Amino acid sequence: MSQTLTERIDAAIEFADLESAIPDAITDNLASNISLRPYQRTALERWLIYMDKYKARPKAPHLLFHMATGSGKTVLMAALILDLYRRGYRNFLFFVNSAQIIEKTKENFLNPASAKHLFAPSVRIDDKPVDIRAVDTFDAVNTNAINIHFTTIQGLHTRMQAPKENAVTIEDFRDYKVVMISDEAHHLNAETKSKDKLTKDEAKEKASWEGTVSEIFRQHPENMLLEFTATVDLSNDAIRAKYADKILYDYSLRQFREDGYSKDIELRQADLPPEARMMQAMVLSQYRRKVAESHGLHCKPVILMKSKTIKDSGDNEAAFTAMVAGLTGEALDALRAASEGDETLSRAFTFIMDERAMSGADFARELQGDFAPEKVVNVNNPKDLENRQIELNALEDRGNEIRVIFAVDKLNEGWDVLNLFDIVRLYDTRDGKANKVGKTTMAEAQLIGRGARYFPFIAPDQPDAAREKRKYDSAVDTPLRILEELHYHCSHNPKYIQDIRNALRETGMLDDTARTVRLRLKDSFKQTSLYVREYVWTNDRVRNPRDGVAGLDAYKIEGPFTYPNLMTGRVTEASAFGGGQLTLKPSSKEPVSRDFKLADFGRAILGFAMDANDFFHFANLRDYFPQLASSSQFVTSVTYLGGVIVSVRGLPDDLDNLTARQKLDIAQYVLHQIESGVKRESVEYIGTKDFKPYPIKDRFTDKVLKLRIEGETGQSWTESNVPGLDQIDLSGKDWHAYDDSYGTDQEKHFIKYIHDQEAWLRGVYDDFYLLRNEKAVKLYDFDTGRAFEPDFVLFLRKKDEEASTILQLFIEPKGDQLRPQDDWKQGFLEQVKTKARLETVFQGRDYTVLGLPFFNETGQTNTDFKAAFETEALDV
Structure with a gap:
């Protein structure tokens, strides 16, 4: 069997020792709170190698990033958009399967005020500002902006079949090269499956989703299709064959968990009615909040109450509301007495009632306030869910006090939540047969995987540990370990427990080899x-004092710099009315290279160039050059810009008469190179x-x-x-x-x-x-x-x-x-x-x-x- 794309790239990296540095256009323009994780950097490096060094790359690439739920695929999309802009692409078609995901996606891409905004407040590529815009059509868009059309694949198909004015049409894709970005891309494979394996819904999708995307992709020779999913069905022969030469990066949920980026899953089975399981989850949720607060951390834990039907969900919500309203200290005391054999719940009651000295009555009143009806939401109405999508995407925000969500299956995809710690299964049925995982159970396992996204925090006892990774695998008896666990509450049903374990094992969220041991000092x-x-x-x-830094050479900044834009003086002419061929009027002189001292461009030029780049503001420069006395010294001293030489190639007459605009462009280019070099070589800590x-x-x-x-x-x-x-x-x-x-x-x-x-x-x-x-x-x-x-x-x-x-x-x-x-x-x-x-x-x-x-x-x-x-x- 021939090698897959993944295997070919792996071999090229290993044997040719290929590597590719991630360009500043990406790292400088992502939001400041985004630090690329190692596997995200690997994905980007593979992309760069594929685009720049892979000789078999087609002109119109179709690629799949097969990455675990919660691994930050949206961050990777933003990074790729920035790199593709650098490569000349301006138009992006972003489509998903569900309308409820569109609004939260727009929020992440377009709203700088959003806590999950993906881009820097000011995006600059090649020293020029770049806007990021949502557009309805690619006709007459800003050619210097990133133009994104957000849609569902169903809506896109409808518009392709019945075009409307001021809406994207098939002509848009013939006239402009477009990057198509598909989230949850496994929905695009209905047509690939053989007919006898199509479900009724898939058969309905067959004529639209995959076919529409394929048709759009073929419209322009430089169109590009980038797919992202965590759950492509590679066990299907046809789908595996389709993606053999398209999977650029494969990062499994199993590897994601083993690398420490997910919560650990704890299955809690209780021989109790649904109402009692809801009460247990509520106590554990409040315990998490109090443990976090006692360590100076803000965490508002969320519970998902999952029902089998919409009617059941409404009834369970009513039961929960009544239970909270009638909660008493006696009821909590009784729950504590009944939980003596439950190590986790006992620890919660001990912490709250003994260590924090809270009476049962006071605890009941606190729970009534924190789980009041206005802090509970039911998302089973599709229209209401669409309206609430931004709110549900911001559950971690301090101003968002939602504590409980009642749902059936509306949150199975596209839900990006980090502070979900409890899922309560309020029904007791199973669809597994003969040791095979049923469809419903697999969907539950996938929901657990979505909820297992890690809640990032800085541990007071490990201030240098990565905030986005588990910290207490080596000390699971530490109180903060409760913030690294997702509890799945279900009834006592050994056969179902075996089913869900099998499903979690298949998805990679359960590790059969894991064991808990006690290591004791003798x-x-x-x-x-x-x-x-x-x-x-x-x-x-400690922070690096940079005592020995006295100039650019401390960061290995050496000249001369070479300005890349050649000024040849060559002119092309064509008739405005067409009908004639382009004529080229070459200059009588040949281009030459000439060295310039950057300081000779003048204080006004250099000052303007520095003002336009936050890195060269004096307060920031002092962090990197602590001996610097003033901005003026940075401009004039030979150890700083005063000693910088830049080589410019162009016609002699042009070089003799550089305009102010040209000098500014050259200065901004050199400053950008210096900034990149300083950041590359600087060390923040020692x-x-x-x-x-x-x-x-x-x-x-x-x-x-x-x-x-x-x-x-x-x-x-x-x-x-x-x-x-x-x-x-x-x-x-x-x-x-x-x-x-x-x-x-x-x-x-x-x-x-x-x-x-x-x-x-x-x-x-x-x-x-x-x-x-x-x-x-x-x-x-x-x-x-x-x-x-x-x-x-x-x-x-x-x-x-x-x-x-x-x-x-x-x-x-x-x-x-x-x-x-x-x-x-x-x-x-x-x-x-x-x-x-x-x-x-x-x-x-x-x-x-x-x-x-x-x-x-x-x-x-x-x-x-x-x-x-x-x-x-x-x-x-």
Whole structure:
């Protein structure tokens, strides 16, 4: 079988070592709160390689981005629109399957006041402002703007079949090249399926959706079709064949979850009537809100109450309203008493009623206020849903107090919500048969996947951790872990639970290999003087003071710059009335290149160019050039613009008489190049060289971990397949502080290595202890401030009559497959010995902090580690 497009691009990247830097036209023009995630950057890099370096690329590409629900496909669309504008495209047709999605999409693309607006307040490409507009037709649009026509595919088909005045027509697509962007693109495949596999609805769609899109695509030789979906049915042979040469990037929901970008799914089954399940969800929702508030975070959790029919949904809403109105302290006390076996609900009541000292009556009154009828919405009316779409798209906003949504299936697609934490299934039926997942159950699993979008927050105890990723897989007993979980509440029905588990497994949202383990410090270690009295030393991250920056050369800005626009003086003429061929009047002189000092263009030109670019406003320049005294110095000093040379190519006469407009264009181009270079080379943070002491007993504690079994990772010491471990009773080794090890094969090999050195170490040191670092301590790279959590800290202590010497070693076992991306960590560890400063003095104790090369059980890596370990451990 021939290679798919994905496989061909993968091979080209691997063997030709292809890479493509994301242009400033994208990064500078996305909203400031958007930071491209690694997989989004990968998708864009593949796009750039495909567009610029893939020789088999057709003139009119048709591509599919197959990406997980919640992975930010809309951000990628915005980035691609910016890049396509740079490539000469101006007209974009954005279509979706559902009318209810249109308004929220327009809000994201067009409204700068929206919290989810995708673009910078002022979009500039090639130093020119670019408007982003919604248009009804591509006839007579602004050729310098991004013109977007938003529609449903059904509405587009209708207009193609019955054209109306001032509406987009098929002629628009013949006369102008257009980029077609299809969201939820799996709806376009009704025609691709063979007839015997079409449902009744799909058969109705057959003559419209896919056929209309195909017809539009064929109208212009440079039209482009970009499809985005999370759920294309690649198990269908015809669809798989259709997309074999079209899938440019595939990022599965399973990978999305494993990378930490989703909530974890917890299935809560209760043998209780629907009303009681609604009450449980309400208590847990309020618990989340209070936990967030206690940590200084704003989070207004939302509950989705899902019914089977519209009538049931209305009845359930009425029951919920009555239940809240009649809520009493006694009812909550009774629920608490009945939940003793429910660890999560018990923890919620303990936190609210005991730790926060709230009586049942006060808690009931609070719930009545927070879940009042005006904060509950039913979305089963299509017209009402369309009107409410913007409100439902802004559930995270501080001014939006909706807490509960009643629905049947109106929110199965296009719902972008991050603070949904509870889905309550208010019916008890199943459609699975013979271990096969039914259609309804699969739709429920997909809804759970949509609700599992992660709620981003900055954790007070991990300020440097990515706000958009899970932070507590290694400490699931931490209170804030409740903000990383989606609870799916259903009745106690073992067969249905098996069905929904199978469906979640198929979609990638459930990990069969996940396990929760308790990692405990041994009681013997907790009683040692090292644990009780001693310290672990780590550094901090601070803003880069840029003390050594005294000019452009600090950022590797070197000239001369070359202005790309050639001024040839060549003129073309044609008759205004047609009928004649174009004539070319070449100049009698040939173009030449000439160097100019940018400062010679004058203060007025340079000042205007700098004023037009926020980066060159003095307050911002001072952040990058702290020794800069004034804007005037930046313009005139030879270490700044005064020393910049730009090469311009053109006719001698033109170069002798550059106009003010031409000088301004050249100056703006050079400033843009300088801005890009400074941003590329600048470092916002650095790691301090001063290491501070923190009590070991405060940093290293018992842990509850959620681990995914992958090879040795997640396997206990006794379950391990690493040779020789069965001969070592780790629980009886007092030097191994924790009672077990669930690490990688290399980590287990390292523990075995320390075991083999035990006699030698005891001959040198009075005691030594090895501690697994499960987010206990974090280091920061001296040069860039990148965070790093070494896998182990080894403490070696030697005593004499007057003082003790404590050696603290940071150690990182590393598999060969991870070396290339993590080599910077080894470089940092090897700098610790010479750069770390321990200025705090403890009488009678001398501390030394060191880092070692990576440990690897085989090859040169381990030779380097052993040499360094033996040298440093003996140097006391």
